[in-house]
Amino acid sequence: MRIAATARWLCLLGLTAGLIQTAQAAPEVIKDVLGRSVRVDLPAKRVLLGFYFEDYMAIGGEKAFDKVAGLSREAWEAWRPANWALFAAHRPSLKDLPDVGEVEAQTFSVEKVLALKPDVLVLAEWQYKGLGSDVKRIEDAGVPVVVVDYNMELPANHYASTLLLGKIAGEEKRAQKIADEYKTAIDQVQSRIAAAKQPKPRFYVEFGNKGPAEYSFSYGKGMWGPLGTLAGGENIAAPFVEWYGPMNPEKVLASLPEVVFIAGTESTKNPNSMLMGQGVEPAVAQQRLQGFAQRAGWSELPAVKNKRLYAVYQGASRSVLDYTMVQFMAKALYPTLFKDIDPQANYLAFYRRYLPVQAKGSFALGM
Numbered sequence: 001m002r003i004a005a006t007a008r009w010l011c012l013l014g015l016t017a018g019l020i021q022t023a024q025a026a027p028e029v030i031k032d033v034l035g036r037s038v039r040v041d042l043p044a045k046r047v048l049l050g051f052y053f054e055d056y057m058a059i060g061g062e063k064a065f066d067k068v069a070g071l072s073r074e075a076w077e078a079w080r081p082a083n084w085a086l087f088a089a090h091r092p093s094l095k096d097l098p099d100v101g102e103v104e105a106q107t108f109s110v111e112k113v114l115a116l117k118p119d120v121l122v123l124a125e126w127q128y129k130g131l132g133s134d135v136k137r138i139e140d141a142g143v144p145v146v147v148v149d150y151n152m153e154l155p156a157n158h159y160a161s162t163l164l165l166g167k168i169a170g171e172e173k174r175a176q177k178i179a180d181e182y183k184t185a186i187d188q189v190q191s192r193i194a195a196a197k198q199p200k201p202r203f204y205v206e207f208g209n210k211g212p213a214e215y216s217f218s219y220g221k222g223m224w225g226p227l228g229t230l231a232g233g234e235n236i237a238a239p240f241v242e243w244y245g246p247m248n249p250e251k252v253l254a255s256l257p258e259v260v261f262i263a264g265t266e267s268t269k270n271p272n273s274m275l276m277g278q279g280v281e282p283a284v285a286q287q288r289l290q291g292f293a294q295r296a297g298w299s300e301l302p303a304v305k306n307k308r309l310y311a312v313y314q315g316a317s318r319s320v321l322d323y324t325m326v327q328f329m330a331k332a333l334y335p336t337l338f339k340d341i342d343p344q345a346n347y348l349a350f351y352r353r354y355l356p357v358q359a360k361g362s363f364a365l366g367m
Contacts, residue, residue, distance in 0.1 A: 030167060032147040033125060033157050040120050040144045043067075043170025048100065048118035048143075050127045051075050052150060052165070054083070055320050058354040059162055059178055060169025065091065067169075070116045072127075074102035080315045082266035082278035082361075090357045103130040110134050114141050120168060125149035125157075151318045153226035155186050162320050178320055178354065185323040185346075186230060189330045192337050193232040201333045203233040204247075204257035204303070207314060208264045208274025212291045215246045223317045224263060231329035233259065253297045259332050260303040262292050263314040266361075276313040278361045285311055285362040293367070308332065313363040321350050328364040 028042045046069040049056055053076050057065055077084040088094045098116055101107035108131065113121060121143055128135060128147045135145055146168065148161035159179045166175020205224040210216040218237040219225035222244060225235050236255035240247050264274030264285070275288050289311045298304050310332050316325050328343035344364045351359045 028167075030146070030164065032164060033149045033160050034128070034147050036147065038144050038146050040146065040168070042167055044119040044168050046117065046119045047168060048113060048116060048121045050103070050122060051124040052122075052148065052161075052319070054087075054355070055150065055162075056122070056165055056169065057087075057356075058320070058350070059165045059175045060171045061174065061354075062091070062356045064169040064171065065094070068097060069118050070098040070100050070112070072102050072108065073097070073099035074105060074107070078102075080265065080277070082280075083315055086278055086357050086359075103127045108134075110137050113138055113143065118143055121145045122165070122168065123147050124151060126151055150320065150322070151222050153223060153230065153318070153322070155183065155230070158182055158320055174354075182320050182323050186326060189231060189326055189338075193330065193334060196334065196337055198334065200232060200234040201258040202236050202255060203228050203259040203261065203329070203333060204236050204252060204255070205261045205263060205312075206247075206292075208262040208288070208292065208311075209267065209270060211270050211272030211274075212295050213272065215249055215252070217244045218247045219244055224261065224312070227317060227322060227326055228261070228329050228333075230326045231333055233329065233333045249297070253301070256302055258302045258306075259308045259310070260292075260301065261310050261312050261329065261332070262289060263312050263317070264288065265314045274311060276311050276362050277315055278359060280362040282362050282365060285365055286367070289365075289367060307367045310366045311362070311364070316347060316363055321347065324350065325364065332366065 027039050029037050029039050031037055045067055047067050048069055049071040051072065053071060100112040101109045121138060123145060125147050139145055146164060148164050149157045150161055159182065162175050162179040166172045205219055205228060206215065207217040218241050220238055220241040220243050225237060228235055236257050237247055240251055262274045264276035266275065266277040266280060267273065272291060276285055289309060293304050293309055303309055312325055312328065316322055324343045324347040327338065327341050327346060331338035331341060331343060347363050348359055
């Protein structure tokens with residue numbers, strides 16, 4: 001009798017576990033950052049990533065990449081080569097992941113996407129727009145497309161995107177924790193600035209990939225523009241640059257920015273570009289930054305006169321981790337309000353908490 005009862009109990013337990021497993025595998029309708037309702041099997045078993053690779057690993061944990069079926073490799077390896085090398089050295093299987101091409105380079109292949117038979121294709125908002133009618137081709141073939149966004153630097157989008165990636169990876173609690181950390185950091189910056197009631201300092205940001213000899217992109221509504229606005233500054237590029245594009249040098253001089261940020265990457269293609277990021281020694285970054293201070297007319301800028309010229313890592317923007325760049329920009333704009341905050345230390349600490357590799361290099365510094 002006891003054996004029979006035990007057998008029935010084990011049978012019932014097995015049936016219950018089977019039902020739970022079936023429930024977990026059932027499709028779920030989620031809303032992406034564009035408000036689109038998307039039906040996806042969650043957690044996804046075959047994920048294709050268009051962008052935000054580091055964020056996906058931080059939010060889902062390294063094991064989330066066991067379920068990644070492919071990616072847009074150029075957006076990681078070519079744009080952030082030292083960062084890619086760091087992760088690939090730790091996880092060599094990254095090099096074996098199928099590459100589906102890159103949207104901006106117009107190499108993104110719908111056929112390659114469909115051949116991989118993903119459960120879901122995760123795209124950045126700018127990729128979704130760039131692909132146009134190709135998105136419908138993918139969806140018509142039965143592949144759900146979920147849009148997330150960190151590029152616009154809207155706190156609501158950061159929060160929602162983090163939770164979406166957590167759902168896809170099956171790590172909702174971890175995602176919630178990271179989203180809450182982001183929100184707490186942004187709220188802290190903005191509440192201190194609001195309480196201080198100081199005038200907004202004028203700031204200018206430029207991507208230093210072309211070096212001091214040529215003005216490169218500044219930022220209006222995307223990336224460093226709104227990051228600086230979140231940090232309490234007044235963006236001098238806002239009237240002249242809608243999204244991304246160079247400002248007229250005369251306009252920069254006439255606007256008299258009080259604080260200047262030059263963004264850089266690890267790329268060494270241009271021998272004079274702003275170098276920042278993984279493996280970049282602070283002395284080298286300082287030397288490159290000093291080159292921008294020597295630009296014609298810049299000696300008269302308040303930012304240069306008062307040694308308020310700073311360098312930031314381009315790869316630390318458009319990420320759930322970029323609250324550390326908001327902290328850095330806020331500290332540069334309002335030095336007395338944020339003496340107790342060490343943004344670069346917070347950047348490195350995020351890696352220690354959520355990523356399997358350790359960041360080392362120059363990510364935020366001043367003259």
